[in-house]
Amino acid sequence: MENILDVQGISKSYPLFRLNNISFSVQAGEVMGFVGRNGAGKTTTLKAVLNLVHPDAGQVKILGMDFLGHEDQVKQQIGYAVGGISYYKRKKVRDIIAVTRTFYDNWDDGECTHYMTAFKIDGDKKIMELSEGMKVKFYLTMALSHHAKLLILDEPTSGLDPVSRDEMTVIFRKLAEKGVAILFSTHITSDLEKCADSITYIKDGELAASMKKDDFIQKYTAEMGTTPTLEDIMIYIEKEEVEI
Amino acid sequence: MMTKLLSKEMKLTASPLSFIFIAFAAMTMIPGYPILCGAFFICLGIFYTFQQATECDDISYTVLLPVRKRDVVTAKFLFAVIIELISFTACTVLTAVRMNALSGADAYLRNPMMNANTAYLGFVLLIFAMFNIFFLGGFFRTAYKTGMPFIVFCIVAFIVISAAEAIHHVPGFEYMNRTAGVSKAQCIILALGAVVFAAGTILSHRISASSFERIDF
Numbered sequence: 001m002e003n004i005l006d007v008q009g010i011s012k013s014y015p016l017f018r019l020n021n022i023s024f025s026v027q028a029g030e031v032m033g034f035v036g037r038n039g040a041g042k043t044t045t046l047k048a049v050l051n052l053v054h055p056d057a058g059q060v061k062i063l064g065m066d067f068l069g070h071e072d073q074v075k076q077q078i079g080y081a082v083g084g085i086s087y088y089k090r091k092k093v094r095d096i097i098a099v100t101r102t103f104y105d106n107w108d109d110g111e112c113t114h115y116m117t118a119f120k121i122d123g124d125k126k127i128m129e130l131s132e133g134m135k136v137k138f139y140l141t142m143a144l145s146h147h148a149k150l151l152i153l154d155e156p157t158s159g160l161d162p163v164s165r166d167e168m169t170v171i172f173r174k175l176a177e178k179g180v181a182i183l184f185s186t187h188i189t190s191d192l193e194k195c196a197d198s199i200t201y202i203k204d205g206e207l208a209a210s211m212k213k214d215d216f217i218q219k220y221t222a223e224m225g226t227t228p229t230l231e232d233i234m235i236y237i238e239k240e241e242v243e244i
Numbered sequence: 245m246m247t248k249l250l251s252k253e254m255k256l257t258a259s260p261l262s263f264i265f266i267a268f269a270a271m272t273m274i275p276g277y278p279i280l281c282g283a284f285f286i287c288l289g290i291f292y293t294f295q296q297a298t299e300c301d302d303i304s305y306t307v308l309l310p311v312r313k314r315d316v317v318t319a320k321f322l323f324a325v326i327i328e329l330i331s332f333t334a335c336t337v338l339t340a341v342r343m344n345a346l347s348g349a350d351a352y353l354r355n356p357m358m359n360a361n362t363a364y365l366g367f368v369l370l371i372f373a374m375f376n377i378f379f380l381g382g383f384f385r386t387a388y389k390t391g392m393p394f395i396v397f398c399i400v401a402f403i404v405i406s407a408a409e410a411i412h413h414v415p416g417f418e419y420m421n422r423t424a425g426v427s428k429a430q431c432i433i434l435a436l437g438a439v440v441f442a443a444g445t446i447l448s449h450r451i452s453a454s455s456f457e458r459i460d461f
Contacts, residue, residue, distance in 0.1 A: 072312055220287075
């Protein structure tokens with residue numbers, strides 16, 4: 001199957017943190033869980049993928065195109081949503097859509113109306129009046145209305161109640177069935193149990209694993225001697241002695 | 245693409261104060277007052293848009309649209325320049341009214357402060373140029389800090405306003421404040437203001453676009 005996103009050897013140094021040689025790829029119709037503790041480097045990696053931070057080394061290809069040389073073309077194919085952020089919080093949903101739609105060659109008003117209805121988003125509400133879950137659904141609506149082939153979601157389920165989180169995972173699965181590639185960063189592993197096809201695990205800026213979810217669980221089943229959940233594996237990988 | 249970005253600036257990003265503060269061009273008509281402060285307040289109006297942009301995550305939103313980062317900077321510069329040129333046009337019209345229809349008004353004849361004349365318009369452009377250089381140029385070094393670049397602009401603007409208000413009190417430079425006709429020296433000030441405004445804005449835009457490309461968000 002076609003690689004929608006190809007990340008090769010991304011590295012980035014900060015005074016107190018180093019993201020080191022991160023490589024993975026996401027195919028069409030695949031939901032990849034991008035996992036790690038807070039501060040492990042997930043957001044930095046996603047920002048490097050989106051050219052929002054400049055990696056010291058490495059290469060990002062989206063739909064076979066180098067991001068740097070084809071920035072505007074590549075962005076036509078990407079949808080991005082992040083949890084806990086409010087763009088233009090005093091503006092109405094309808095007004096933001098009216099402006100955003102003008103930038104995309106493939107904007108589809110029918111799809112936009114479809115997702116607005118499916119997600120029960122009221123176009124006359126201001127962003128500040130939407131719940132966190134509705135905000136994520138709104139960002140997803142905008143991403144899907146221009147037929148994004150790759151969704152990059154940075155902790156989209158953070159701050160959502162369990163019902164909304166479950167709803168989100170169902171939505172991601174349905175989108176994947178339509179061929180959308182989804183890279184989904186989170187530290188809430190139970191969400192990934194439900195919807196991820198593969199796991200890329202990052203620890204302290206290093207790539208710990210990038211493989212099919214079943215293979216990932218199987219690998220740690222052998223190491224841990226039980227059949228662990230993703231949360232068990234995360235605790236196993238990250239457990240440190242706390243000295244007080 | 246630039247039209248779309250500019251439309252986005254107007255509809256989503258702009259603070260209403262940026263447009264409302266254009267009305268400070270009317271300070272051109274106030275006698276016995278440092279009328280160049282009007283240009284400063286117009287810049288303050290534009291500053292509110294940038295402050296609002298940082299509050300509503302406008303930059304994060306815009307850089308993810310299918311546009312080049314350089315175009316994001318250009319659109320924001322164009323927004324500021326459009327407000328400045330509309331304001332400058334208003335100042336010019338009001339200066340013409342003050343110099344002609346109201347030239348005999350007692351309040352203007354006994355005005356100890358700067359008069360609205362051709363030199364004043366040059367100084368207005370100089371204030372706008374300082375805003376584009378020090379505020380816009382400073383803002384795009386981080387794309388989120390508005391405070392320090394604005395303080396720097398305030399200091400520079402205070403120096404320009406003070407110098408402009410002082411110059412016509414210097415013996416030999418009284419002609420700078422004349423309102424009867426258009427003198428060559430006043431025209432030179434206007435021309436200098438226009439050159440500094442154009443060159444400073446273009447240079448500041450180039451440096452800003454380059455700084456903005458290098459920012460890690």
